[in-house]
Amino acid sequence: MKEHEIFRRLLKKQMEPGDLRDRLEALKVRPTYENGILFQMVKKAADGDLTATKYVLAAVREETAPEGPDLSQVPTEVLRRMAGEE
Numbered sequence: 001m002k003e004h005e006i007f008r009r010l011l012k013k014q015m016e017p018g019d020l021r022d023r024l025e026a027l028k029v030r031p032t033y034e035n036g037i038l039f040q041m042v043k044k045a046a047d048g049d050l051t052a053t054k055y056v057l058a059a060v061r062e063e064t065a066p067e068g069p070d071l072s073q074v075p076t077e078v079l080r081r082m083a084g085e086e
Helices: 003-012 019-026 033-046 050-064 076-082
Strands: none
Touching (some): 003 033
């Protein structure tokens, strides 16, 4: 079994009894190690940790980003017209 597979399996396991598990259960969130880590990351972001904030925002954007057209092949002059620059 590869390392990343072991990590995935461990992260999906239920947490041991404790304060963090109780908090997750109170929020109606499955008390897995993965959810505990994510909860702590959101908490750090809310407390002003800039690195945690960047991580949380990037993760949210990644999951909620709407699928848009691929504009990489559109000529620049067309993109400028679309943006109203001409």
